[in-house]
Structures are given as structure tokens and as C-alpha cells.
Amino acid sequence: MLESFEGIVLFMRPHREKDALVKIFTQTHGTKMFFVKGLQALNHPLKQHCIPMSxxxxxxxxxxxxxSFIREAQTLDIHRKIQMDPILQAHAAYLCQLVDASIEDNQPDSILYQFLAKGLQMINRSDEARPFQIAAEVQLLHRFGLAIDWDRCVFCHNHEGPMDFSMQQQGILCERHFNEDPFRLQLRPQAIAVVKLLSKTAFEQIGNIKLSEPTYQDIRRLMHEIYRDMVGIHLKSETYLEEIYKFMRITNDFPFRES
Structure with a gap:
């Protein structure tokens, strides 16, 4: 039976010689895999409606x-800037993969759908996607069963002064309790401050946050440790992002400002 539904394309995968499998996060049915016959043909009428991140x-x-199957479609937002900018595209692809990993297929979740839709909209409007990436990583942790308190020390609940993160304690340490974990991550205080801020900031309220290279690298190390060791996933799109920024650091191809 035909029905109308809204959706965001997560990825498209070639299938056989000319067909394709398209995974779409639908607003009403959750994430679904669609078979589209002949989609790899250049003039296929659904081609523009199966572009990832649209x-x-x-x-x-x-x-x-x-x-499932698609009969016809009408574009709501192609996110043209994302499609044209390889760095924004890499961030958007990572957001899509992270959201996809955080939900079981066929489970409707309108809150998560709107979270992804707003994230893509804001990345598409920005020139700096890294704050949106961090906000998504931190705010999606609860969907993997983690409830980290970014505001207070796990021992004394102090919320002032320099803070660090302890993988052993799965939370924040204040300066007075740094010695409780000799293997704490030894992050810059700015990194914890940024994560704390973005853990409770909606995408549309993030604004024009600028991250220094050292601060961003500390946050990347923190998120990598949490997602690898506490969540148990490492996405291909994250590796691709890391390679992009590694190349840009080597070539000094973009400016970093202190945060």
C-alpha cells in the first residue's frame, strides 16, 4: 500500500549492476532500507532524491x-553547501552514521529525527562544523547508555576550577582529585569547558564557536576514548574526518583560532 512519508537519506549503496540500496531515516517509521531499481542510471528520476544527507x-x-520501496519523491532540502564542501560533507556523513548507530532499525523516533534534521541544517549554514560534531557526540551518549555528568567532579561534586576526565571513574575530576586517577586523560581545561557547554546547547544556539587546534585535538581524543572503550564503536566516517584534518594540519591549509 502506497503512503507518504518524510525522510533523510543516510547512505546509498550500489546493488548488483544498476540497482541501489538506500537507507533513509523516516520521520514516522524510523530507519528503513529501500531498494531502488536502476538508480545507478544517470537519468533515473529518483537519483536526486537519494543523495546522502538530503x-x-x-x-x-x-x-x-x-x-521497502520508493515510487516518487519531492525535495525538501538538498543541503547544497554540504554537497559542495568536502569538509562539511564529511562532518554531515559522520553525524548521519552516529545517529544511525544510536537507534535500532524500524523504530520510530521523532525526537532523534528532528535532532538529525536540525544538525544537518546548521552544518549546511556554517563554515565551521566541528562544534556541531562535538555537540552531537556528547548529546547522543545517553542513547548508548552513558549518563556522564560534565558539570561536577565525581568525588566531591565541585563544579569550579580546572577539570579533567577519568576513564576509570567515567566522569569529571576536579583539580583536588586529579590524584585519584594517575591515568586521567590530562586534557586542557578549555577542552572540558567546551564539552560541558556543548553538552547542553541546542544546535541552533551554538553560534560562532571557534576552536583552537590543541583544544579540538584534546576533545577528539576524549570522544575517541569514550566511544571506543565505553560505547564500543568506531565509525568509518570518523576515521575519514581524522584523515582530512591530519592532512590539513600537515599542509597548514586552514586557520585555527584560540578558544
């Missing part, structure tokens, strides 16, 4: 299990 209104057949 948002559309679809008409098709939704199945509770197995593959």
Missing part, C-alpha cells in the same frame, strides 16, 4: 521487515 517527502511502500 531530506525529501516520499511516496512509497513501507514494509515492517525486509526492503
Amino acid at each position: 531530506q525529501h517527502e516520499y511516496i512509497g511502500t513501507i514494509h515492517s521487515t525486509g526492503l
Whole structure:
């Protein structure tokens, strides 16, 4: 039975010689895999509606299990700046993969859908996507079962002064309790301050945050440790992002400002 539904394309994967599998986060049915016959043809009528990180209104057949099908579509937002900018595109792809990893297929979740939609909108409007990446990583942790308090020391609940992160304690240490974990991450205080801020800031309220290279690298190390050791995932799109920024550091191809 045909029905209308809104969705965001997470990824497209070639299937056989000319067909494709397209994973779409639908607003009403959760994440679903769609089979699109002949999509790899240059003039396929649905081609522009299956571009990753774009948002559309679809008409098709939704199945509770197995593959679903698209009959026609109308574009809501192609996110053109993301499509044209390889760095923004890499950040948007990582956001899509992270959201996809945080939800089971076929589970409707309008809150998470709006979270992804707003994230893509804000990345598309920005020139600096890293704060949105950090906000997404921190704010999605609860969906992986982690409830980290970024405001207070795990021992004394102090919320002032320099802070660091302890993987052993799975939380924040204030300066008075640094000696409780000799293997604490030894992050710059600015890194913890940025994570604390972005842990409770909506995408549309982030504004024009500028991150220094050292601060961003500390946050990357923190998020990598948490997602690898506490969540248990490492996404390919994160590795690609790391390679992009590594190349840019080597070539000094972009300015960093102190935060």
C-alpha cells in the first residue's frame, strides 16, 4: 500500500549492476532500507532524491521487515553547501552514521529525527562544523547508555576550577582529585569547558564557536576514548574526518583560532 512519508537519506549503496540500496531515516517509521531499481542510471528520476544527507517527502511502500520501496519523491532540502564542501560533507556523513548507530532499525523516533534534521541544517549554514560534531557526540551518549555528568567532579561534586576526565571513574575530576586517577586523560581545561557547554546547547544556539587546534585535538581524543572503550564503536566516517584534518594540519591549509 502506497503512503507518504518524510525522510533523510543516510547512505546509498550500489546493488548488483544498476540497482541501489538506500537507507533513509523516516520521520514516522524510523530507519528503513529501500531498494531502488536502476538508480545507478544517470537519468533515473529518483537519483536526486537519494543523495546522502538530503531530506525529501516520499511516496512509497513501507514494509515492517525486509526492503521497502520508493515510487516518487519531492525535495525538501538538498543541503547544497554540504554537497559542495568536502569538509562539511564529511562532518554531515559522520553525524548521519552516529545517529544511525544510536537507534535500532524500524523504530520510530521523532525526537532523534528532528535532532538529525536540525544538525544537518546548521552544518549546511556554517563554515565551521566541528562544534556541531562535538555537540552531537556528547548529546547522543545517553542513547548508548552513558549518563556522564560534565558539570561536577565525581568525588566531591565541585563544579569550579580546572577539570579533567577519568576513564576509570567515567566522569569529571576536579583539580583536588586529579590524584585519584594517575591515568586521567590530562586534557586542557578549555577542552572540558567546551564539552560541558556543548553538552547542553541546542544546535541552533551554538553560534560562532571557534576552536583552537590543541583544544579540538584534546576533545577528539576524549570522544575517541569514550566511544571506543565505553560505547564500543568506531565509525568509518570518523576515521575519514581524522584523515582530512591530519592532512590539513600537515599542509597548514586552514586557520585555527584560540578558544
